[in-house]
Amino acid sequence: MRGAQAYPPFRGPRVPVAAAARAGGPVAGRIRSDASGTWLSDASGEVRLSAVEPEDAADGDWLSGRLVPDGAAHRLVAAVVHAPRLAESPDPGLLGRLPALGRRAEIVLAARRFFHELGFLDVETPSRVPCPGLEPHLAAFPAGAGQWLITSPELHLKRLLAAGAERVVEFARAFRDDERGPWHRPEFLLVEWYRAFAELDEIMTDCEGLVRACAAAAGTARVRGTCDLAAPFERTTVRDALAGATGLDLAVLQDRDALARAVARRGHAAAADDRWDDLFFRVWIAEVEQDLGRTRPVFVADYPASQAALARTRRESWGEVAERFELYVAGVEIANAFHELNDPVEQRRRHEADRAARAAAGAPVYPLDERFLAALVAGMPPASGIALGLDRLAALLVGAESLDAIHPFEFR
Amino acid sequence: MYETNEFRKGLKVEIDGQPYEMVDCQFVKPGKGNAFTRTRLKHMVTGAVIDRTYKSGEKLDSAHLTEHPMQFMYEADGDYHFMNMATYEQVTISKTHLEEKANWLHENLEVSVLFRNNLPIAVDLPNFVELEVVECDPAVKGDTKSNASKRATLSTGAVIQVPLFIDSGERLRIDTRTGEYVERVKR
Numbered sequence: 001m002r003g004a005q006a007y008p009p010f011r012g013p014r015v016p017v018a019a020a021a022r023a024g025g026p027v028a029g030r031i032r033s034d035a036s037g038t039w040l041s042d043a044s045g046e047v048r049l050s051a052v053e054p055e056d057a058a059d060g061d062w063l064s065g066r067l068v069p070d071g072a073a074h075r076l077v078a079a080v081v082h083a084p085r086l087a088e089s090p091d092p093g094l095l096g097r098l099p100a101l102g103r104r105a106e107i108v109l110a111a112r113r114f115f116h117e118l119g120f121l122d123v124e125t126p127s128r129v130p131c132p133g134l135e136p137h138l139a140a141f142p143a144g145a146g147q148w149l150i151t152s153p154e155l156h157l158k159r160l161l162a163a164g165a166e167r168v169v170e171f172a173r174a175f176r177d178d179e180r181g182p183w184h185r186p187e188f189l190l191v192e193w194y195r196a197f198a199e200l201d202e203i204m205t206d207c208e209g210l211v212r213a214c215a216a217a218a219g220t221a222r223v224r225g226t227c228d229l230a231a232p233f234e235r236t237t238v239r240d241a242l243a244g245a246t247g248l249d250l251a252v253l254q255d256r257d258a259l260a261r262a263v264a265r266r267g268h269a270a271a272a273d274d275r276w277d278d279l280f281f282r283v284w285i286a287e288v289e290q291d292l293g294r295t296r297p298v299f300v301a302d303y304p305a306s307q308a309a310l311a312r313t314r315r316e317s318w319g320e321v322a323e324r325f326e327l328y329v330a331g332v333e334i335a336n337a338f339h340e341l342n343d344p345v346e347q348r349r350r351h352e353a354d355r356a357a358r359a360a361a362g363a364p365v366y367p368l369d370e371r372f373l374a375a376l377v378a379g380m381p382p383a384s385g386i387a388l389g390l391d392r393l394a395a396l397l398v399g400a401e402s403l404d405a406i407h408p409f410e411f412r
Numbered sequence: 413m414y415e416t417n418e419f420r421k422g423l424k425v426e427i428d429g430q431p432y433e434m435v436d437c438q439f440v441k442p443g444k445g446n447a448f449t450r451t452r453l454k455h456m457v458t459g460a461v462i463d464r465t466y467k468s469g470e471k472l473d474s475a476h477l478t479e480h481p482m483q484f485m486y487e488a489d490g491d492y493h494f495m496n497m498a499t500y501e502q503v504t505i506s507k508t509h510l511e512e513k514a515n516w517l518h519e520n521l522e523v524s525v526l527f528r529n530n531l532p533i534a535v536d537l538p539n540f541v542e543l544e545v546v547e548c549d550p551a552v553k554g555d556t557k558s559n560a561s562k563r564a565t566l567s568t569g570a571v572i573q574v575p576l577f578i579d580s581g582e583r584l585r586i587d588t589r590t591g592e593y594v595e596r597v598k599r
Contacts, residue, residue: 137446178447181439271467278467281445286465289440307444326443336443 015045021067022047022074028064031057031076040067040076048073057081094408103218104394104406110217111191111390112171114210120169120193125156127173131369134354135309136361139177141186148366149175152387153192154310155372158340161196161383162375169193171390182402183332183392185411194340194385200325203337203384204299207327208233211297211393218397227330231296238303239318245288250304251318277306292328301325310350311338327388334393337386344376413471416449422589424456424475424526424534427464431456431475431528440465456526456533459508477526479536484521492517494525494535503532510534515570516541516588537588542597543567545582548574 021027021042029042031052038049040063050073057063057078065078086092115122132140132148133155140148153172160168175187191210195202215221215229222228239250246266253259256276263270268282292298301324305313308322315321323339341347351368358365391403400406414423423434436452447468454461456475466472482494482503491504492514503525507514516537517523524536548564561573566584574584574593583597 135444137441137444179439179441184439184441268465271470274467277445281442281448282465282467284442285440285448285450286463303444307442309444333443 014039017042017047017067018044022069024066024068026064027067027076028062030062031059033059040074049076051075053077054081058083060084060086091409097405097408100398100400100406101408103398104391106217107214107394107397108171108189108390110213111210114213115169115191115193118167118206120167121160121165122169122171123157123160125153125160125170125172126150127175129156131155131367131372134351134358134366134368136354136357136363139363140366141175141177151176152190154385154387155369157192157194157385158380158383159372159375161194162378162380166196166381167194174387180411182404183395185391185403185407187411188389188391188403190387191390192385192387194383196381196383198384200301200323200337200339200384203386204233204235204325207299207335207337207386207388208297210388211329214393215397218394220397220399223396224330224399226294228296229329233327234293234296234298235301236298237301238321241288241292241298241300242284245291246283248283254319277304280304289328289333290331293330293332297327297329299325299327308341308350309338310341310347312341329393329396332392332396334396335386335388337384340380340383340385342376342380342382344373347376348373413473415471416447416466416468419449419451419466419472423472424477425453426473426475427453427462431477431533432462433475433534435461456528475528477528477533479524479526482523482525484517484519484523486519487514487517494523494532505532505535512591513537513588515566515568515591516543516586518543518568539587539589540585540594541588542583542585543570545574545578545580545584548578548580550579 017027017040021044027040027042029040031049032039032041038052039046040049047067050070053076062082062084063076063078064080065076067074068077086095112122127150128143128147129150130147133151138151140151143149150172152174153170157168157170169191171189171191173187174190177186179186193206211229221230242248242250248262253262256279259276259279260270260274263279263282266283266287268286270279270282292300302321303324305320305322308324311322311324313320313322325337326333327335355365391406395403395406398406404410414425419434419437421434421437425432425434432453433456434451435454438450439447440450441447449466449468451464451466452461453464480496482496485493485495487493490507492507492510493502493504495502513535518541521541522538525532526534526536543566545564546567549562561575563571564574564578565571572586572591572593578584578596585594585597586592587594
């Protein structure tokens with residue numbers, strides 16, 4: 001018997017193979033070896049083998065033959081041996097990723113259970129829609145006949161709030177064109193949830209519980225070696241995080257040219273057509289973001305009002321901020337939350353501004369979602385909500401450094 | 413010119429009048445903002461490393477280099493000697509400049525030597541090279557398809573991970589971009 005272990009270990013309880021096969025009836029399955037010995041894995045379960053004939057059958061081979069009782073185990077006498085040619089498979093790396101896929105499945109299951117136990121209504125809303133989100137920096141995939149794939153389920157979930165649901169969650173596949181990298185796939189799993197009558201604090205509490213439930217399912221409490229998930233999550237603001245990392249104070253950088261000078265002083269190249277937000281992100285991405293949540297997860301709140309999207313805004317003594325937070329774990333942004341805007345007049349104004357920004361940038365201008373706006377007119381209760389990238393969280397929890405590592409297939 | 417969506421490891425670009433090789437590049441997208449590409453760039457002569465972030469759509473010039481096909485001849489005292497087979501011109505590049513690329517240079521290998529101001533500063537290797545195993549644990553007979561691996565030393569001195577069925581004396585195809593074993597080469 002060749003000993004190299006090519007196949008990932010068994011998961012979960014072993015189920016004995018059917019009695020008929022154990023009694024010497026015909027059996028067909030795959031030989032697999034692990035620390036506990038050599039096993040035959042057939043459609044009904046697993047049986048320990050004391051020996052295999054012929055002797056040169058290898059781990060991973062398929063066989064058909066008979067089981068001969070041999071003490072507490074069975075000897076497999078194979079009539080046909082087929083050695084699969086993994087090197088010729090169109091997916092040669094897939095076998096090695098099976099354990100990571102199994103761990104991702106456990107994490108997703110734990111997340112679903114977490115919301116179920118909190119009494120959330122778990123729904124599925126349409127993926128193909130006539131009015132995808134209007135945020136200027138998101139690109140929807142066209143889906144034919146004036147329809148698009150959703151970039152998030154946000155607008156439908158808010159209609160559920162307006163219709164009377166108070167705690168609602170969706171595990172949705174979101175689609176975003178032009179996003180590709182270790183932490184970006186053009187389609188990915190997010191979990192998005194809303195609580196009517198809630199402030200952002202309650203969403204933060206949900207996040208801590210969810211991350212810990214997922215971490216327990218993954219059997220870890222630490223991410224990237226340094227980020228301790230058992231510690232209470234830290235809370236900071238964009239202004240404090242920026243000041244801590246760079247000494248820059250947003251209170252005196254509200255003006256575009258002032259910010260441009262500060263960015264240049266810190267050695268970052270800037271383009272003449274950079275807007276205030278672009279300049280802000282040049283510093284944020286280069287000097288702040290990678291260190292956020294290094295030792296424990298951190299909620300970063302109070303974004304500049306120009307980045308409010310669908311969040312309420314509030315005036316602070318030094319400037320206007322959006323009632324939003326993002327959650328960072330070990331330098332990776334995994335969630336974005338809003339204290340939700342529910343004023344239909346302001347919402348329509350922002351949608352129109354987004355449409356104008358899309359037109360100016362040469363991006364497709366999607367139609368206004370009049371049903372969503374009508375739901376706000378009918379009355380969406382004050383609420384807070386969040387989208388958390390479950391694929392990103394799962395990748396971090398299994399120690400992967402890319403989303404591709406926890407998915408069976410590459411996006412082409 | 414290269415736009416951000418063409419950025420990748422190994423790209424050679426010109427920044428502030430200096431030649432840099434992109435050693436890392438990552439797509440970054442703020443929650444509510446433009447996409448950016450975060451890069452790490454290494455000066456092709458001094459080896460100094462800088463981090464730069466580019467907004468989607470920004471462009472970088474390709475590095476001002478000239479390229480000549482040459483053959484690797486031999487190494488002596490950390491200097492690697494190459495010859496232009498058309499002109500018989502010879503140049504040397506130190507191991508410090510070649511870094512891990514030195515792992516894949518075998519005698520008579522055709523490479524591109526990159527010159528700046530008539531000075532050789534780097535080489536571009538073929539994506540795949542064939543090298544002989546000079547030392548490794550004995551093969552495990554018949555095991556032709558498992559993922560398990562062991563260490564093998566190649567004729568250039570490089571040490572790589574290979575499948576269990578590989579034996580000393582065999583020729584292997586190596587991907588020079590990743591330094592990984594690809595397949596066994598039949599003689």
